[in-house]
Amino acid sequence: MLQVRSVRKVYDDRAVVNDVTFDVQSGEIFALLGPNGAGKTTLIRMITDILRPDAGSVLLDGKPIGAGRGVRIAYLPEERGLYRKVPILDALVYQGELKGMTARDARAQTVALLEEFGLAAWAKKQGSALSKGMQQKVQLCTALIGDPTLLILDEPFSGLDPVNVALLEEVLKRRRAAGTTVLLSTHQMNKVEQQCDRALMINRGHMVLYGTVREIRMMYAENAFVIEGGEVPSGIPGVKSISRVNGATKIQLERSAKSNDVLRALLDHGVDVASFTPVVPPLEDIFVHVVETGAGLDQGKSGPPTVDEMTPVTGGGR
């Protein structure tokens, strides 16, 4: 659905986004990850045609992104607000009309959205009269009105209590089931693991990880397994070390060992194996590791690359 091809944006001789290429498939929830200042917002602004790339292209269903303006893309920025002195119903109808809806349709959909988010009773209240959480939900309604095909949400969970987080997750699932594609930018890695199909991580403007969430996590797996069941004796071929972790047994495999061979050896030794689970680091640990080590970037540099230094980078996850 969305094709981003070698986009680059340079400010003051610094490449804020450098040669980034990725696809977002129709109907998936795609995560855009990266530390603060990595270039995520600039990348999103190029995807939404607010900024023009200095090089590269952004296509929506094979057409230049500008063609989708007004109808197909909705963007909820991280820092956001509402019209303070305008009733939320009017503000939402206005956004709907700008997206090409008639006033009547926009009003009908606004009422439905407010119902969905539990805000129907507040329809005639001004933005300033709402709590922060309510404002957050109204802002989501602003993005959802007009049924965009590509929904770009920047930190949509921030400011929401657990009940509303669950509500938003449910809304996203419903939208996805209805065919909406979601591009989610967030620092909440557990949400990415739970919600997203694929992810892209950029650091200092470069792609450093790209793939399905599972692929990315498996790339950083330790070649270790957690076994629940009986005691693991020493001397099992291919097992380098054995330790206890939270009441279970963790075995570290030798570099050349294959997990199937080790499992067979454990069973041959009469070990009771109730579960045999690979040790995969959480996405959060991978995120911290990649940022701290600069994985995927040329090592030994300090600060973002200059224009002259820009070279294509192969991300660690590709």
Add this chain to the structure above:
Amino acid sequence: MRFSLSRAMIIARREYSTTVRRPQFLFSLLFTPAILMLVTFVTGKLQGDSIRKHQHEAKVMAIVDSAGVYTNAPSTFAYVMPIDAPAFPTGKKAPKVDNSVSARTVPLVLRRYSDQKVALDSLNAGNVTQVVTVSQDFLATGNLRMYQKSQQLFSSAGDDRAVRHWLTRYLIANSVDSVRADRVLELGRSMDLYTPTRTGEYAIKDDARELVSFFLPFILGLFLATSIITGGQYMLQGLSEEKETRILESMLTTVTPDDLMLGKLVGLGAVGLTMVGAWAALGLYTGSGILAFAHIDVPPTLALFAFVYFLLGYLFYGSLMTGIGAIANNLREAQQFAMTFTIMNFIPFWLLTPILSEPNGKLAVVMSLFPPSAPSTMLMRMSACSTLGITIPVWQVATSLGLLALFAAGALMLSARIFRIGLLLYGKTPNLPEILKLMRKD
């Protein structure tokens, strides 16, 4: 420019409907003319009362007559004030004038002193209201001095008609008969001044008409300038709110910056036009009596020119405000920037007296050709000339409109570029070199 007319019109409609429902709009709409009328009425009334009070006060004049020309003059005298035209026409009918002689008689009492110092001591002690010294060589040189305690700024030409009348009357009393003396004393007053009317015919110059010919251009110019700036101020407020709350950023996935700019300009221009229209209707309703009393016909072309100058003036200032609103970080900064331009619009009001006293003079012409001050100056000139019965050369009107249109188009194009760049700038407000750098990159 890249815009969709339908989206721009949705924005325009929304800007208009939300702005005209704001309490501050209603306040401006109703209170601006009310305050203006109140201030005009109160200051006029106070000034008139003050003048009348001083006119009718008894005067005790000390005279030091070194030339001896007033030796035989009487020590008491009743000066009959001439009847003035009413200072401020206040209704549809001409106000009644009080013709009673007693109400307009100023008693004058003379005290003779041989020594100027003693006379001045008497003035300082408050025993006399003024001292007149007639020098020894008065008949040869005409040297005459009057001393009095000043109570007002610029009062050197205060109402000393009673004293002058006494001095003149008794200077010639022994030389001409009383009839000729009366004619001499009334010579200035009995001579009617005829000036051309709008149709080119000569008619008696009318004080009331002259007064209206001052206030009408002033009020029209002020309303025009206020409505132009009001639209711009709403632009600043709206843009600042949308930028601060980042509403603009999410809107830009739906609309182009040019859609936004055009929609806002049209919507808020309509707000300014509504304001002008309402004021014009109110002015015609309440002021028609005054205009009729002063025999002034406001030509319909004046309304047409007011409309054209409003459109171009608003386009010029509204565009500038759009650029400023997009670049500034918040409303406070935006208003600080905008102040410079707002002042340019009001410069003609600081130069009101020279412009209106000579509406085809050099200053008035220059100010009406200079685009930032052209709308209010030209409208003031047009209404002043209309009431005075003179015309503005066509080339001046054409040049003024042409230059203003050129500047408005330039401001629109420049602001459109600044607007596109500025919408996404957050943090420190950029300075001019930074803006130019960003514009080159855009």
